[in-house]
Amino acid sequence: MTKEAVQGATEEEQQAQSKKALKKQQKEAEKAAKKAEKQAKLDFAKDRYGVSAMVQSQQKLDRELVRVQDLTPEKADQLIWLRARVHTSRAKGKQCFLVLRQQQFNVQALVAVGDRASKQMVKFAANITKESIIDVEASVRKVEQKIESCSQQDVELHVERIFVISQAEPRLPLQLEDAVRPDGEGEEEGRATVNQDTKLDNRVIDLRTTTSQAIFRLQSGVCQLFRDTLTQKGFVEIQTPKIISAASEGGANVFTVSYFKTSAYLAQSPQLYKQMCICADFDKVFCVGPVFRAEDSNTHRHLTEFVGLDIEMAFNYHYHEVIDSITDTMVQIFKGLRDNFQTEIQTVNKQFPSEPFKFLEPTLRLEYTEGVAMLREAGVEMGDEDDLSTPNEKLLGRLVKEKYDTDFYVLDKYPLAVRPFYTMPDPNNAKYSNSYDMFMRGEEILSGAQRIHDAQLLTERATHHQIDLEKIKSYIDSFRFGAPPHGGGGIGLERVCMLYLGLHNVRQTSMFPRDPKRLTP
C-alpha cells in the first residue's frame, strides 16, 4: 500500500474509532441525564433548598427574621424564618445536624428526611461550607434534654426550607473552635489553638468568635459609661485636631506627615487643645479620639495608635477636686460593667480565666512617699525622687492589693523631676508636684496633674526642661488672657479593657491593632 493509502486507512480507522467513542459518550450522557431527570422528579423537595441568587435587592420581602437569642420554649411550635451562619454541619444517615450561630448565640437545627425534606435536601445541608450565611424556615421545637453545647439549650429547629445567601469558601484560614479554645486545654488534649498573629491576620473571622464579640461589646460599654457619667457631671464633649504643628509630649515619639509643602505631626495627645478649651471657658471637657505614639516598643501593652479617653476641668481651690471627679467616673464605669456586663465578662473568662476586678468607693488614694515606704519595706532600694520602674509599679500594685484588696488606686504627689514641663509644682515642697498616676491591676492607666496656668511660670519650667519656646508659643499664649486653675488626665480605652478583664495583651482589646510591626488589616 502507498503511504497515502496507509494514512487513509488509519484515518478511516480513526474516524471509525472516534465515531464509536462519540456514540459511547453520547449514550453515557443520555443515561446520566435520564438519571438526573428521574432523580429531580423524585426530589419532591427541590423547591425548598438551594443556593439563592445573590441578594441584589431584587425584591422587598416583608419577612420577619427571628433572632437566635429569642428562640426560647415560648416560641414552641411556631414556624419562623431566621438568618444565621453555619457554625457546623454534620450528616448522620438520614439526618443532618447543624449548629446555627448569630454573634454570641447559637442553636441546634435538624434537617431530616421526611415529608418536608428529601434525601437530596439533607445531602445539600450537610455539604454547606462552614461560615456560610443561610436563611432557614423552621419550626421551633422544645427538647427534653438540655443541649449543653449551645446557648439556646431548651429548643431546636426542625428545618423546612434552607437557602444559602452567601457561601463561604471551603478552606477557612482558621477554625473558630480553635480560636476560642483556652491555651491550656489545647496543649493538654493535643487540639489546636490559634496564635495571636494568625488571629490578627484574619481578624474578620477571629472577631466572629464569642470571646471577641464579648470583649468588644464590653469595650463599647466602657465608652458609653465614660460619656454618660461625664455628661451627667456637666462635662462637654469636644473634638480636637490630630494634625498638629508641634509635638505635644516630646519630640522623639511622634509621627511626621507631609503637609503640602511642609510637614506636620500626628497628635500624641489632645493635651494642648483640652487646656485651650478650658481657657476658652468650657469649664469641664472630655474627648474620645485616636492618639498616635511612634514608640518602637513591642510590648504587651503598647500600640502605636489607640483610643484616648481624655478629661480636663477647671477647679476651685484644690486639684483633688479633679482627682475626685476622675476617680468617681472610673468607679461608675466599673460599677456599670459589674452590674450590666456579667454575661460578657463570663464569656471572656471561659477562654481567659482571671480574678474578678475589685475596687473601693471612694477610690483609694496613697501618696508617693507612702508607696515608696511600702516598696522599701518589701526590700526595694530606691531614692525619694526616683520614678517607679514598671516592675516596681507591679510590685506596689500587689502590695496595695494585699493590704486593701483593690485593683484600682491613685498614687498622688509624684516627684517634680519625673513629670512633664507643664506640671504644677507642689506649693510646700519643691521636690514634689501636684501630679498623680492611676493604676489598674498594678499597671498604669492614667497620668495626670494640675497644669501650670500662669504664662510666666510655664515659660520658666519650659526653659528648665530645655524646650524650644518658639515651638510652644501659641500654647503659652493661651494662658496670657486669664486662665482658670485646671487639671485632668487621660486613659487608653484598649488598656483599660485589657486590665479590667484581666487579659494579657492589648492587641486582644484592639479591633485592628497598630504596632511597630503591624499596619494591616
Added chain:
Amino acid sequence: MPMYQVKPVSGDMEVDLPTCMYKLPSFHDLGALRDIVINANPAQPPLTLLVLHSLLCQRYRVLSTVHVHSSVTDVPPQLLSCLGPRHADSYARHMFQLGFTLIWKDVPKVQMKFSVQNMCPIEGEANVARFLFKLLAPYPSDPAAATLVDSWLDTAFFQLAEGSAKERAAVLRALNSALGRNPWLSGPEFSLADVACYCCVLQTGSAASTPANVQRWIKSCDNLGHFGPAKRLLQ
C-alpha cells in the same frame, strides 16, 4: 540574824526581762502615714472598734476614711459617716501619724491589716480591739488583771453578743456582781473590758432592763463621752 544567806548567782549581769509580746511601731516620726486597714461586714458593724477609733483620735493625729468594697452593693448612709466628718487636712496624708481605713466588705469576720510584711492579718472583733487598745495604753502589767480584762472581752463577744437568752442573762448577773465590788469591770480603772461589754450590752437591745449596778455603770460610761459613735449607729 537572817536564817541563811543566798549568794548572788550572776554577779553584776544585767538581765533584760521581756515586758511585751511584740513591739509596736512608733508613730511619732512624721513621714509616711502608717495605715490601719479594717475590713468589716456592714451587716455586723463592729461597735467596739468605732469607740476605740474615737479614743485613738484623742491621742494621735488620725486620718480616718471609709470605703465600700465592690463585693457589697448597698451600704446605709450612717455606716458611711460612722467615723465622723472628714478632717480638714485630709488632702495631705503625710500630716497624719496614723491612718484608720474602714472598708465595708463581704467578709465573715472583722479583719485588720497593718504592716503586711511583718504581721499577718488579725481576725475577729475581740482581737482587733486588743491590738487597737494597746496603741492607747498598755495592758495592766499585773498578769491577773490583764487576764481579767481578756476574760471579760471573751465573755462579751462570745456569750453576750452570740449567746442564747439564758447565757446573756447569766452574763448580766456576773456584770452586776462585779460592778457591785468595783466602779469598772477590771477594778478601779476604765479598760478595754468596759468598752467591749458596754457595746455588746447595747447591741442586745436590753440596756434599759439591766440590773441596778449595770445601769449605774452604763451611765458612768456615757458620761465619759467616748460611746457617742456606737450609740448613734444603733439608732
